[in-house]
Amino acid sequence: MKDPNQVKDLTSASTADLLAAAPRPASVPITVLCGFLGAGKTTLLNQLLSQQEGQKIAVIVNEFGAVNIDASLVVKTDETITELSNGCICCTLRGDLLQAVDQLLAERDLDAILIESTGIGEPLPIAQSFCLSPAELELDPSLPNLLGRVHVDAMITVVDAAQFFSLWNRPDTIEGDEFGRGFGELLAEQLEFADIVVLNKVDIAAPSDVQQLRELIALTNPRAQIMEAERGQLDARTLLNVQLFDQQVLEELPAWGEELQKEHIPESEEFGLSTFVYRQARPLDVTKLHLLLRGGLPSNIIRSKGWVRFADDDLATLWNHTGKLLALEGTGYWADPQQAVTEVVFIGQHLDDQARQTLTQMLDSAVA
Ligand SMILES: Nc1nc2c(ncn2[C@@H]2O[C@H](COP(=O)(O)OP(=O)(O)OP(=O)(O)O)[C@@H](O)[C@H]2O)c(=O)[nH]1
Ligand SMILES: [Mg+2]
Numbered sequence: 001m002k003d004p005n006q007v008k009d010l011t012s013a014s015t016a017d018l019l020a021a022a023p024r025p026a027s028v029p030i031t032v033l034c035g036f037l038g039a040g041k042t043t044l045l046n047q048l049l050s051q052q053e054g055q056k057i058a059v060i061v062n063e064f065g066a067v068n069i070d071a072s073l074v075v076k077t078d079e080t081i082t083e084l085s086n087g088c089i090c091c092t093l094r095g096d097l098l099q100a101v102d103q104l105l106a107e108r109d110l111d112a113i114l115i116e117s118t119g120i121g122e123p124l125p126i127a128q129s130f131c132l133s134p135a136e137l138e139l140d141p142s143l144p145n146l147l148g149r150v151h152v153d154a155m156i157t158v159v160d161a162a163q164f165f166s167l168w169n170r171p172d173t174i175e176g177d178e179f180g181r182g183f184g185e186l187l188a189e190q191l192e193f194a195d196i197v198v199l200n201k202v203d204i205a206a207p208s209d210v211q212q213l214r215e216l217i218a219l220t221n222p223r224a225q226i227m228e229a230e231r232g233q234l235d236a237r238t239l240l241n242v243q244l245f246d247q248q249v250l251e252e253l254p255a256w257g258e259e260l261q262k263e264h265i266p267e268s269e270e271f272g273l274s275t276f277v278y279r280q281a282r283p284l285d286v287t288k289l290h291l292l293l294r295g296g297l298p299s300n301i302i303r304s305k306g307w308v309r310f311a312d313d314d315l316a317t318l319w320n321h322t323g324k325l326l327a328l329e330g331t332g333y334w335a336d337p338q339q340a341v342t343e344v345v346f347i348g349q350h351l352d353d354q355a356r357q358t359l360t361q362m363l364d365s366a367v368a
């Protein structure tokens with residue numbers, strides 16, 4: 001039998017009361033991993049995912065190059081992995097980011113979304129994408145509005161503590177910049193708008209560099225939590241669901257409004273960065289490649305990564321190079337050795353036809 005009081009209550013309730021009583025999907029927390037090329041974002045992402053048993057997590061991996069190597073490196077669990085390639089989610093792929101998140105929300109009930117930015121992405125515009133409507137972001141107003149459906153939990157910047165200052169002091173400058181600024185500009189922004197800064201690679205970093213980084217962050221972003229890590233090994237409870245992002249604090253910074261007003265030139269353009277993919281179907285000779293790499297890569301190549309197929313084994317070898325460090329590690333067997341090809345993505349400055357040709361000739365000389 002119906003309770004007459006309940007019927008009466010409902011009929012007298014206002015529309016607002018009824019809406020409030022209806023189950024509302026909770027806003028999904030988003031954690032964004034930023035940090036320069038090769039700092040250790042994917043390494044940290046994998047550490048975090050390995051600690052999330054039973055959680056429904058979606059992962060978005062953004063690569064500046066046309067080939068998404070990172071997506072193949074994210075640990076295989078039941079997480080959905082969305083690949084956004086060939087651009088940057090802080091600028092050229094902003095609309096794609098909104099659409100990707102909207103689609104994830106439509107497809108699944110989620111506990112969290114983890115996003116890995118490209119190494120040249122800026123945290124502030126990425127955060128703004130989840131704080132403002134498409135119209136406020138001056139994007140196509142028909143793009144999905146995520147307000148109220150997601151919120152930023154924390155912006156995390158990963159730093160290569162071993163190579164930070166060599167990049168910071170790199171003489172290359174932004175073309176035409178009246179103050180002669182270079183990569184330091186981007187590195188500073190990545191530190192400035194982070195809620196958490198992970199000083200990674202402390203195993204190979206000079207203690208004086210780690211200390212200097214702490215001092216720099218204390219000066220430029222005193223509200224950031226600083227953590228030191230080796231291969232991103234940190235307790236996920238200190239990084240996820242921490243509610244450290246504070247929109248109000250950011251809104252008060254002059255940079256918030258400036259970012260919305262200025263024309264955002266993609267960092268790739270600003271720093272003259274582009275990518276080149278080397279592909280080779282014939283297997284490489286391991287000794288030849290090692291000898292060739294002993295001389296180092298051209299200094300205009302800042303980051304390179306991909307897969308190498310060697311002639312004498314069926315191991316898929318991961319090529320992972322950042323700044324002055326290059327690692328070649330066998331990570332497992334090719335799913336189909338007949339189809340295996342060497343594919344390495346190079347990210348660097350001045351990657352014109354001549355530079356591409358030089359790289360191609362160099363690597364071709366290692367063909368078995
Ligand atoms: N020695 C040392 N190497 C590390 C550490 N963390 C990561 N690496 C290595 O650094 C290289 C780059 O790591 P990734 O996690 O791919 O870096 P990333 O920031 O995701 O790189 P991009 O996505 O290309 O910008 C890899 O060869 C890692 O194995 C660390 O703490 N110590
Ligand atoms: Mg990565």
Ligand SMILES: [Zn+2]
Nearest residue numbers: 088090091121
């Ligand atoms: Zn960008």
